[in-house]
Amino acid sequence: MFKIAVLISGGGSNLQTIIDGIENNHLNCSIEYVISDKAGTFGIERAKKHNIKTFVFEKKEYGDALSGKILEVLDGKVDLIVLAGYLSILKGDIIKRFKNRIINIHPSLIPSFCGKGMYGIKVHEKALEYGVKITGCTVHFVDEGTDTGSIIIQKAVEVHDNDTPETLQKRVLVEEHKALPEAIKLISEEKVKVEERRILINR
Structure with missing residues (x-):
C-alpha cells in the first residue's frame, strides 16, 4: 500500500x-x-x-x-x-x-503568480490585476526554492470579465480538487518519470 x-x-x-x-x-x-x-x-x-x-x-x-x-x-x-x-x-x-517525494498544489499556472508571498487569495488578486485571460492550478514537486520544483500537472481556468478574486478562487479550487488526486494516483502507480526539470507521464 x-x-x-x-x-x-x-x-x-x-x-x-x-x-x-x-x-x-x-x-x-x-x-x-x-x-x-x-x-x-x-x-x-x-x-x-x-x-x-x-x-x-x-x-x-x-x-x-x-x-x-x-x-x-x-x-x-x-x-x-x-x-x-x-x-x-x-x-x-x-x-x-x-527528494521528488514531496508535492504541492499552487493556485496558478506556475511560473506565473508564484514564489514568496504568493498564496491564497493574493494569487487570484494578482492574476486579475495583471489581466490574464487564463489561470489555473499547478501540482509540482517541492525543492529548495518556493514554487520552483518540476511541474507534474496543470489545469487551466478561464478568467471571466466580471470575476472577483473570490469567484476566481472558487473555480480554480474545483480544478485543484481534480489535479491533486490525479498527481497522487500517477505517482503511486509509478507513472511519473523525472528528467531534470521535465516530468514525463506514462498514462
Whole structure:
C-alpha cells in the first residue's frame, strides 16, 4: 500500500478530495498522517473523523525547527508528502530525504503568480490585476526554492470579465480538487518519470 502524509494549514478541502479518492477506490493509498501548522483547523477535524493520525506543530512555536520536527515523524514512514494548502515553507533535510517525494498544489499556472508571498487569495488578486485571460492550478514537486520544483500537472481556468478574486478562487479550487488526486494516483502507480526539470507521464 502506498503511504502518504498530508500537510495542511486550513479547512482541508484538498485533503477531503484525497480521502474521497481513497474511499471510492480511485486511489490505492492510505493517509498515515495529517499534520497542521495551526491549531484548530477544520482539516484536522476532517482527519479525525476518518480515524487518521494527526499532529499539530504550530509554526509560531517551532519556527525554524518545524521542518525538522515533521521529518522526525515522517522519515521512513511514508512514500509521499502532500502539501495541500500548507503555508509553511519546508526547509533543510526533509527536502533532501524526500527528494521528488514531496508535492504541492499552487493556485496558478506556475511560473506565473508564484514564489514568496504568493498564496491564497493574493494569487487570484494578482492574476486579475495583471489581466490574464487564463489561470489555473499547478501540482509540482517541492525543492529548495518556493514554487520552483518540476511541474507534474496543470489545469487551466478561464478568467471571466466580471470575476472577483473570490469567484476566481472558487473555480480554480474545483480544478485543484481534480489535479491533486490525479498527481497522487500517477505517482503511486509509478507513472511519473523525472528528467531534470521535465516530468514525463506514462498514462
